[in-house]
Amino acid sequence: MEERQAAGHHAAEVPARAAGQHQPKSPVVLHCMQGKHHTVTTNTTHTTGAWSTGLCDCATDLETCCCAYWCFPCMQCKTTGDFGWCCLLPVLDFCCVVSCCLRSSMRERYGIHGSCCDDACKLLWCYPCVWCQMAREVKIKQHGSSSTTTVVTTQVV
Numbered sequence: 001m002e003e004r005q006a007a008g009h010h011a012a013e014v015p016a017r018a019a020g021q022h023q024p025k026s027p028v029v030l031h032c033m034q035g036k037h038h039t040v041t042t043n044t045t046h047t048t049g050a051w052s053t054g055l056c057d058c059a060t061d062l063e064t065c066c067c068a069y070w071c072f073p074c075m076q077c078k079t080t081g082d083f084g085w086c087c088l089l090p091v092l093d094f095c096c097v098v099s100c101c102l103r104s105s106m107r108e109r110y111g112i113h114g115s116c117c118d119d120a121c122k123l124l125w126c127y128p129c130v131w132c133q134m135a136r137e138v139k140i141k142q143h144g145s146s147s148t149t150t151v152v153t154t155q156v157v
Contacts, residue, residue, distance in 0.1 A: 049113040052140045079135040096123045
């Protein structure tokens with residue numbers, strides 16, 4: 001890095017890869033201006049590839065759990081609407097088609113690993129648990145756990 005600073009008036013792109021970390025969407029950019037400032041900007045996306053809560057973690061969000069227990073269709077419509085889809089789609093959920101499509105879309109939007117086959121099996125064996133998990137995921141993503149961190153550091157050299 002000292003060689004880049006001594007080199008003078010150029011900007012260098014340096015890929016930021018560390019063991020066990022995901023590669024950032026944009027590279028780390030170093031701007032070196034002959035003895036003035038040294039700025040490092042890093043955008044890092046933290047994606048675990050997993051759901052924020054487990055399939056049977058209903059106790060982590062009692063509000064969603066109680067809503068599902070007392071009025072399951074209301075919870076389904078709220079979840080679908082909060083995700084940005086028509087809130088009445090769960091009414092048309094024959095053979096879990098809407099549920100599978102919604103779960104697949106959630107996985108794609110939030111970067112969660114899985115497959116349609118896995119979704120269908122989970123919905124077949126534990127339909128209410130899957131819906132509660134999807135409701136918790138939407139709630140978590142809406143209430144601010146930002147997956148992108150931007151760090152800007154400036155120092156006089």
